[in-house]
Amino acid sequence: DQQVKQNSPSLSVQEGRISILNCDYTNSMFDYFLWYKKYPAEGPTFLISISSIKDKNEDGRFTVFLNKSAKHLSLHIVPSQPGDSAVYFCAASGLDGGATNKLIFGTGTLLAVQP
């Protein structure tokens, strides 16, 4: 049973436009959320995170929004660049009250930014 879901396997966006990647979770006990980016033949790299006490976190072109009531978070990339083309994973943590820093990952969304 997937506790973290990324329902869009792929997304195609024009360069310069906004990319919006979505993630849903089922367990309201999650209290920390992260986005990772993965290029082919490389490991995932940490991109941005958000704590459940916030509803928005911004880092340059990347902004993560959290809607706790809907159990939904999204990653906005503005403006999108061809170098952003990668697989994006959503991850969540906190089920064990912080006893561990184990992450639950979604299945990923492949973003293609067209020049």
Next chain:
Amino acid sequence: DARVTQTPRHKVTEMGQEVTMRCQPILGHNTVFWYRQTMMQGLELLAYFRNRAPLDDSGMPKDRFSAEMPDATLATLKIQPSEPRDSAVYFCASGWGPIYEQYFGPGTRLTVT
């Protein structure tokens, strides 16, 4: 430039053979994770160590998989015997608890024929 290293990067083996994958976590990190990437499940957590002690290996098929940390600079994941369904990319990640961010290695692509 501190990074997680994994060896080998690629491994092709025949069904029934033993496979050992190695990981060197970032110096100073006290948590190590093993993941398997599949198309259907994304990144599945196989095992998790903190301060070299195994905390969670519930994601691992116990009959054939084993994970150890002989010392703070080496983590191993062993499959014996290997099966074609084990073909996947295996990632090691390290971190510093209780910080949630994890740093991933480049992965080992395993093909079992």
